[in-house]
Amino acid sequence: MRDRYRVLFVCTGNTCRSVIAAHVLRRELADAGLAGEVASAGLRVQAEGESADPRAQDVLRRHGYPSGHQTRQFQPPMLTGFDLVIGLDSMHVWVLRHAAPDPRTAARVRLLGSFDTAASGGWDVPDPVTGGPEDYERVLALVRSAMPGVIATVQAGLATS
Numbered sequence: 001m002r003d004r005y006r007v008l009f010v011c012t013g014n015t016c017r018s019v020i021a022a023h024v025l026r027r028e029l030a031d032a033g034l035a036g037e038v039a040s041a042g043l044r045v046q047a048e049g050e051s052a053d054p055r056a057q058d059v060l061r062r063h064g065y066p067s068g069h070q071t072r073q074f075q076p077p078m079l080t081g082f083d084l085v086i087g088l089d090s091m092h093v094w095v096l097r098h099a100a101p102d103p104r105t106a107a108r109v110r111l112l113g114s115f116d117t118a119a120s121g122g123w124d125v126p127d128p129v130t131g132g133p134e135d136y137e138r139v140l141a142l143v144r145s146a147m148p149g150v151i152a153t154v155q156a157g158l159a160t161s
Helices: 017-032 054-062 090-099 133-160
Strands: 005-011 036-042 084-087 109-111
Touching (some): 005 017, 005 133, 017 036, 017 054, 054 133, 084 090, 084 133, 090 109
Parallel strands (some): 005 036, 005 084, 084 109
16 A cells, blocks of 8 residues: 555646646545645746735635745656646647657556546646636635545555555
8 A cells, every 4th residue: 555645736837727627636635634745846837936826815815825936847757756747728738648758658648637537538727827715716716616526536446555
């Protein structure tokens, strides 16, 4: 049995969606008593080490999550360093699977919306970067709706390793 499960969330700039998802999963893992490493990265980070978008920080704080973050550029070797790599939209998943060195690694890549058992086939998390507070609230709601499925996947991964 493995002692911790490693999850990487990937979006475009690593300032909004993947940041929110990572903070939510960290709390969910802690609440479930599961050991995990959670990280996030972006496919097109403007400058590494920057803070999250202030609107993403605001929505996290309003809902009791920490909001600290430093942007990080996705690098293909990250695919082999995590048990599960979650793209926030279909384009992210496509890029990540094509960057994978082999089919087994590509199979670790999933769309966040595919973890929502109420949705058939999954959904994309829309990029809120040009929107207002309601768009960030929607991102948070979508992320939360997928978390039971992500937690179940982590539990299964911990049990079978």
